[in-house]
Amino acid sequence: MRRAPLLRQYFETLLAALGPSGWWPADSPLEVAIGAILTQNTAWSNVERAIAALKDAAVLSPEALLALPEETLASLIRPAGYFRVKARRLRHFLSFLTAHGGTMENLRHVPQLRQRLLEVPGIGPETADSILLYALDVPRFVVDTYTRRIFHRHGLVPEDIGYDELQAFFEDALSPDVPLFQEFHALIVRTGKSWCRPTPRCTRCPLAPLLPPS
DNA sequence: AGCCAGGACTGAG
DNA sequence: CTCAGTCATGGC
Numbered sequence: 001m002r003r004a005p006l007l008r009q010y011f012e013t014l015l016a017a018l019g020p021s022g023w024w025p026a027d028s029p030l031e032v033a034i035g036a037i038l039t040q041n042t043a044w045s046n047v048e049r050a051i052a053a054l055k056d057a058a059v060l061s062p063e064a065l066l067a068l069p070e071e072t073l074a075s076l077i078r079p080a081g082y083f084r085v086k087a088r089r090l091r092h093f094l095s096f097l098t099a100h101g102g103t104m105e106n107l108r109h110v111p112q113l114r115q116r117l118l119e120v121p122g123i124g125p126e127t128a129d130s131i132l133l134y135a136l137d138v139p140r141f142v143v144d145t146y147t148r149r150i151f152h153r154h155g156l157v158p159e160d161i162g163y164d165e166l167q168a169f170f171e172d173a174l175s176p177d178v179p180l181f182q183e184f185h186a187l188i189v190r191t192g193k194s195w196c197r198p199t200p201r202c203t204r205c206p207l208a209p210l211l212p213p214s
Numbered sequence: 215a216g217c218c219a220g221g222a223c224t225g226a227g
Numbered sequence: 228c229t230c231a232g233t234c235a236t237g238g239c
Contacts, residue, residue: 035220036220037221039219039220039221040220040221040222041218041219041220041221041222041234042219042220042221042235042236042237043218043219043220043236043237043238044219044220045219045237045238046219046235046236046237046238047220049236049237050236078235078236079236079237080235080236081219081234081235081236081237082221082222082233082234082235082236083234083235083236084234084235085222085223085233085234085235086234086235089222121222121223122221122222122223123222124221124222124223125221125222126220126221126222127221127222130220142220144220144221145219145220145221146220147220185220186220188220189220192220193219193220197218198217198218199217
């Protein structure tokens, strides 16, 4: 089954309906990585407050963040929720970053970077791929709850499909294309937020015309 | 008042 | 290995 044309139809439909997303919403690659950790199972509006607090405290650099006591860092990111675990996860990532040159740019030269990121405590597949795609322009397709929910409701994947399998569903069909991957995931999340909630309200979803007959 | 959010990890069986 | 429990704030 050739799913490339189908997936491109989903992409074009969403892009036409919603317009370009301009993702990831961040001012720097480091901010992308921080946001990727902070947004784990958390509304982005809460992440914005946390990042704003880091900016107000003028600690939005690897050195400054690592210099903070973990407890202080936790209090700064408090609005993002799970602030104690996330403070630890940020420190784990920042230690990793420091060990590999101290800048996001230097991460590009790390061999097997995805596997190395997955070894960092608190960085799972979605967080790793978000960093790769949006901070480092590596063409990995980011999948999340919305991706699974939307494409399951359209009958294209099983509800319990695993991360790697769902990612392969997209990467096997689409040739590696950073701008496409970036925009596609962004559109999926925006669609999920508005229409593909746990209790569906699909009437005005732009993807409704593509739904299979139920 | 609940339910939910752009996950990841842990312990139990 | 699967799976319920844990982490936590803020918006609706």
